[in-house]
Amino acid sequence: MIEVDKMLEKCGDFGRLQWIMLLLFSLLNVLSALHYYSQTIISFVPKYWCADGLDPLAPVPNVSSCSPLDINANHSAICHSYRYEPYMGYQSFSNEMHWICRKAWMLSLGQSMFFVGSVIGTLVLGFLADIMGRVPMLVLSNILGMMGNVLTIFSKNLTLFCIFRLIAGLATDANFLMMYILVMEYMRPSLRTVGLTICIGVFYCLGSMGVPWIAVFMGNWRGFLLAISLPCCLVPFFYFIVPESVQWLISKHKYDKAVACLKRVAKINRRQIDDSAYAQFIEDCKVSQKNMQTSKPNILGLFKTPRLRRNTLILFFKSMVITLCYDAVSRNVQGLGISPFMMFTLSASSILPACLMIIALQDRIGRKAMTSISLLLSGIFISVSGFILYTGSTANNQTTTVLVTLSMIGRFGVTMAYNSGAQYATELIPTCVRGQGVGAVHVMGYAFTFFSVYILDTRRVFSPLPEIILGVISLVGACLTLLLPETLNRTLPISLEDGEQFGISDHWYTFSCLKKRTQSVAALAPQRGMSLSKSTDSSDYF
Known part of the structure; x- marks a missing residue:
């Protein structure tokens, strides 16, 4: 809405509030990267080989193998147990559950359910965002992602793993997109592309580069999921900091709340605005909406x-x-x-x-x-x-x-x-x-x-x-x-x-x-x- 951009110029479209929102958006970029790539990290498949009848002192093979090797005493066609060489000592979900070789399809199915959840979450949370607002969905989506990752820790079979990964997937996209929209709406148009792209480029990059080393530091997939989930507890506090979308409030005819958000922006940015300016803004919005088809x-x-x-x-x-x-x-x-x-x-x-x-x-x-x-x-x-x-x-x-x-x-x-x-x-x-x-x-x-x-x-x-x-x-x-x-x-x-x-x-x-x-x-x-x-x-x- 043109009226909103004009009013934001008076309230401040690149002041203290915008810097705070960019900082919070940067934090969300890190959390979003950790959440998205957690699916890959917990599913790493280390080198493995058949352990049937294998001498404990036998050398480690050069490549992974699903079938018994020449060094195995048991030369049956099917292998019943495996040994692993974890990368940097990290114990992944795949080698703990032995979802390799004949059971590899289980891991693929569980990973796929994460993306089924992302499709459902994008549709449902996007629909709810148009009904309940952007900020509530920002908080809800991150809580769903945290819940899905924490619940995955207790997965003991394929059914639970698929359900919990689907719940985690619900957060994908909405946990980032809602804040993107809010920052964009409150930012000066000429600075939107640069400001948002820099935040994404720097902090999403840092989160993506750091996620595997969190896994190495924690040593196993359970500790890793817990470590990336706990920071999401900070997101509910965004509700008390981030203002709701003024454009959405106007579209829902919630004029009083829209004015309250704008006054909050002006206060944080240390701008003095006459009440008559807010009244004129509301009148302009009403006229614009009346002229819409x-x-x-x-x-x-x-x-x-x-x-x-x-x-x-x-x-x-x-x-x-x-x-x-x-x-x-x-x-x-x-x-x-x-x-x-x-x-x-x-x-x-x-x-x-x-x-x-x-x-x-x-x-x-x-x-x-x-x-x-x-x-x-x-x-x-x-x-x-x-x-x-x-x-x-x-x-x-x-x-x-x-x-x-x-x-x-x-x-x-x-x-x-x-x-x-x-x-x-x-x-x-x-x-x-x-x-x-x-x-x-x-x-x-x-x-x-x-x-x-x-x-x-x-x-x-x-x-x-x-x-x-x-x-x-x-x-x-x-x-x-x-x-x-x-x-x-x-x-x-x-x-x-x-x-x-x-x-x-x-x-x-x-x-x-x-x-x-x-x-x-x-x-x-x-x-x-x-x-x-x-x-x-x-x-x-x-």
Whole structure:
């Protein structure tokens, strides 16, 4: 709402309150990283081999094996017990429950339920956020994540593990997104992209790099889950610090509470505002709401016309590809000839450079170029690492260095694609259905991550197969992204009709960085008879 941004200028849109909210958002980025990657850390599979009839002094095999080895006294075809060589002494859930070889499907199923929970949680908590508010859902989602992780400690069978991981998954996305929305709404528009991206790039990166070493320090998966869950006890106190969304309060006609939030902002930012200014603000909001159409289009309108339907389906597929690759690449830290803990940290270190690269290039070369090049980059380097796995030996130090480097570059590319693609989708979907459309695109992406565990499990069939699958779908996603219109420096679509006509003259080779700006955003304003949204204003994202 334009009225809200104007009022925030008076109350302070980059003062003490905004610094406090950025600090809390930074903390949530760390907690979000710990929660998201806990699923990977507790599931690490150490080196294992058959222990049937094995001499206690027998040497440790070079590779894991599900079948009895030559050193086993018992040469039966089926192994009944195993020995493990934990990474850095860390006891994971998989080796404690012996969910390997014939029982490996149990671990994959349990991991998949985490993402089933994330889809349910994104839908349900997002719906409740529109009814009860952003702050309550921020607190609830983090409590659900903490409960799910703590309950997982008491998992003794597959059923309990699946239920508790599903509960933990409910928090994924909402535990971060609600605060993202609140910070964005209270931040000065010109500083939103930089402020939010820096917080994500620095603190999500630190949380991702540190999560494996918390596991090493605790020594076992139970202590690790407890250690990452306890800090979530701080989040309920956000309820008393973080103001509710003024835009949401206005949309629900809760004018008194909206004014109370604005007065609180002004007080913290040490601004003196006359009561008449608040009264005028409420009147402006009422007039604006009265002029709004009573009937609004819904998400089904995105599929009624050919071009808008094509673009929407491409956005769905792109979200699936990017989210799947992002999750799978971040998990793919074993079998590369280096400790998975070290590989996890090295891979996560690419998050900050990727965010900085987006800040530096996205508003220069455009969303289309940024997303497609990022996917192309990750697809090529992930595929090449699979080829090296097939032709080389991870025991060779030089080969290991190459694999690690390629994996890091692949993670760098897919991180850029993930962050850039999210903004691209938000700008392409018309304003009238933007909330519903972005939510649907987001959910489709999370739903597809269900398969990431099974893609990585194909390594047991053919060593480089996960890299081949991820590389191919990344390249397909990069090609399909070329069919989308550019949004940089253009008036974003407001109605469904605008969405159908948006970028109608664009070709697959049309990039904003290769041609001069052909249409002035300001020049289009009189044609619409209303204020226009620019693609660089993230106030339209939610």
